[in-house]
Amino acid sequence: MNWKHVLVSTATVTLLAACASKQAPAPVTGSTGMDGQASTVTPGTAGQNTVDPLRDPNSPLSQRSVFFDFDSSVVKGDGQTVVNNHSAYLKSNSQRKVTIQGNTDVRGSREYNLGLGQRRAESVKRAMQVLGVPESQLEAVSFGKEKPRATGNTEADHAQNRRADIAYDGE
Amino acid sequence: MKPFRLLLTLAWALAALCMLPAARAEMTIEIVGGGTNRHPIAVAAFQDEASRVGGNLTPIVRSDLDMTGFFRQISPSAVPMAPADPASPPLPAWQAAGAQSLALGRVEDAGNGQVRISFRLFDTAQRKQLTGGTFTVPVAQTRDVAHTIADMIYQALTGHRGLFNTRIAYVLKSGREYLLQVSDVDGARPQTILRSREPIISPSWSPDGRRLAYVSFESRKPVVWVQDLATGQRRAVANFKGSNSAPAWSPDGTRLAVVLTTSGNSQVYVIDAAGGQARRVTRSDAIDTEPTWTPDGNTLLFVSDRSGTPQIYSAPAGGGEARRLTWEGSYNVSPKVSPDGRSFTYVRREGGRFRVIVQDFGSSDSRTISDAAYNERPSFAPNGRMVLYASDEGGRSVLYAANPDGSSRVRLAVINGDVQDPAWGPFNQP
Numbered sequence: 001m002n003w004k005h006v007l008v009s010t011a012t013v014t015l016l017a018a019c020a021s022k023q024a025p026a027p028v029t030g031s032t033g034m035d036g037q038a039s040t041v042t043p044g045t046a047g048q049n050t051v052d053p054l055r056d057p058n059s060p061l062s063q064r065s066v067f068f069d070f071d072s073s074v075v076k077g078d079g080q081t082v083v084n085n086h087s088a089y090l091k092s093n094s095q096r097k098v099t100i101q102g103n104t105d106v107r108g109s110r111e112y113n114l115g116l117g118q119r120r121a122e123s124v125k126r127a128m129q130v131l132g133v134p135e136s137q138l139e140a141v142s143f144g145k146e147k148p149r150a151t152g153n154t155e156a157d158h159a160q161n162r163r164a165d166i167a168y169d170g171e
Numbered sequence: 172m173k174p175f176r177l178l179l180t181l182a183w184a185l186a187a188l189c190m191l192p193a194a195r196a197e198m199t200i201e202i203v204g205g206g207t208n209r210h211p212i213a214v215a216a217f218q219d220e221a222s223r224v225g226g227n228l229t230p231i232v233r234s235d236l237d238m239t240g241f242f243r244q245i246s247p248s249a250v251p252m253a254p255a256d257p258a259s260p261p262l263p264a265w266q267a268a269g270a271q272s273l274a275l276g277r278v279e280d281a282g283n284g285q286v287r288i289s290f291r292l293f294d295t296a297q298r299k300q301l302t303g304g305t306f307t308v309p310v311a312q313t314r315d316v317a318h319t320i321a322d323m324i325y326q327a328l329t330g331h332r333g334l335f336n337t338r339i340a341y342v343l344k345s346g347r348e349y350l351l352q353v354s355d356v357d358g359a360r361p362q363t364i365l366r367s368r369e370p371i372i373s374p375s376w377s378p379d380g381r382r383l384a385y386v387s388f389e390s391r392k393p394v395v396w397v398q399d400l401a402t403g404q405r406r407a408v409a410n411f412k413g414s415n416s417a418p419a420w421s422p423d424g425t426r427l428a429v430v431l432t433t434s435g436n437s438q439v440y441v442i443d444a445a446g447g448q449a450r451r452v453t454r455s456d457a458i459d460t461e462p463t464w465t466p467d468g469n470t471l472l473f474v475s476d477r478s479g480t481p482q483i484y485s486a487p488a489g490g491g492e493a494r495r496l497t498w499e500g501s502y503n504v505s506p507k508v509s510p511d512g513r514s515f516t517y518v519r520r521e522g523g524r525f526r527v528i529v530q531d532f533g534s535s536d537s538r539t540i541s542d543a544a545y546n547e548r549p550s551f552a553p554n555g556r557m558v559l560y561a562s563d564e565g566g567r568s569v570l571y572a573a574n575p576d577g578s579s580r581v582r583l584a585v586i587n588g589d590v591q592d593p594a595w596g597p598f599n600q601p
Binding site for chain 1: 363364365367368389391392398403414432436437502505518525545548
């Protein structure tokens with residue numbers, strides 16, 4: 001089992017420390033978020049003039065999202081095309097790994113929605129495995145309803161959020 | 172029952188000293204419902220509290236009592252005289268004013284920056300003292316004494332242990348930040364335990380009140396962490412491939428039920444509270460999630476959609492046959508068991524509304540205790556007399572505490588942010 005303990009040293013927030021005798025400084029997480037890290041290392045293209053297809057906006061690989069019907073985790077139509085394109089890339093670039101991030105619309109239990117998003121991510125993962133992508137290049141995780149792309153309450157908003165995104169490691 | 176509304180707005184000058192701007196928590200306590208069987212009590216202003224503790228005593232005692240939904244407060248102006256001697260108040264006059272009980276007290280200077288706070292609780296009809304006490308503390312601890320006095324009044328008049336010295340945990344969404352906070356039950360004195368740009372969900376108290384387990388998305392996936400509240404030290408205790416979520420402490424504090432996805436779907440596992448190997452508890456090809464323990468530690472309740480819709484099940488904590496507990500409705504989620512083990516609360520979707528339900532074990536009888544259209548994540552107070560949950564009001568999330576019989580509700584609105592995923596802490600708090 002791929003298990004590890006992570007011990008994180010705590011950051012100091014003096015404002016809080018001054019406040020309450022029992023209270024330790026609140027740790028601050030070091031996450032860069034989804035929009036950080038512009039200087040990503042791109043393996044496999046060093047010394048070449050070719051554009052990394054993952055960074056080419058005209059490449060089919062720029063399509064990263066698989067959309068689902070209401071209450072469904074079945075990969076369909078356009079979604080299958082996205083799965084096909086990334087599966088082909090992963091098979092010929094075996095050093096690359098992806099995280100498939102499942103999402104749901106915004107109503108209901110946070111934890112049950114995490115399960116629903118996981119089901120969508122696993123569905124995409126299995127579709128890629130069927131196409132021959134090794135399991136070691138794939139991880140299915142869920143954001144549930146915590147990171148919606150659309151925050152409105154229309155059916156179009158909900159449809160945007162019923163989604164799994166393919167994120168390459170290092171991006 | 173006619174709805175009964177009382178609005179008390181209390182500005183916490185003391186709390187404001189100690190808060191981050193984003194975490195401002197001026198409380199509005201609003202009592203909704205109830206009214207017929209409530210106990211009429213007068214809490215007279217503590218003598219000399221204005222000059223000695225900045226008036227930060229009586230309002231806190233009163234709002235604590237209001238929160239329970241058990242009391243109806245008789246205005247102290249009904250008997251327009253400050254009793255010179257708290258030992259012998261004019262009880263007949265208070266009885267005539269409608270107060271069945273009278274609480275009163277005084278604040279004296281004890282020297283060295285300390286105050287001596289004394290109080291007494293009387294039964295106005297029987298003309299006798301029910302309880303009382305004296306506390307000598309630094310001025311800064313006045314709020315703790317106020318909570319203790321409210322606890323003593325509550326226990327003397329209801330027979331149930333008071334919980335105003337317990338704390339609650341919740342996630343405050345503030346701008347683009349998520350703050351995991353712990354505060355007094357009335358939202359005062361919030362302390363930020365963790366701040367992150369990525370979501371934090373599902374805080375769960377250890378039974379000794381010293382640690383919180385929670386799910387943080389800081390590594391771009393859900394991972395279960397345990398954090399010591401006193402030292403701030405934290406450790407990822409479930410960080411397996413896939414998603415890790417829904418931590419729930421065993422009643423003896425040694426283990427955590429968690430949800431892992433290493434099998435390719437969300438399943439319930441048990442791990443040691445310090446981390447380590449996971450032992451699988453549920454075996455289905457469905458989503459099994461939101462585990463929670465019964466007080467004896469023998470049974471786990473959890474949500475599963477193995478029937479096609481999410482429903483609540485119970486199973487032996489050591490693994491074994493699951494039994495379905497909810498049969499009404501097509502969406503029943505987020506269970507928590509009452510401290511006496513006799514009932515459980517959860518959320519049911521009904522006609523587009525998400526209601527907080529309390530249901531007794533051994534019967535399918537259930538009652539709705541919430542009023543708003545959208546509610547999330549109920550949890551019992553440690554004395555079982557209240558249920559805390561999050562409610563959507565006008566697009567933002569606020570906290571409610573409701574009587575589990577559905578007779579009353581109190582809104583605890585924290586200003587300046589959405590309050591999500593509340594969890595009521597245990598009696599045992601350091």
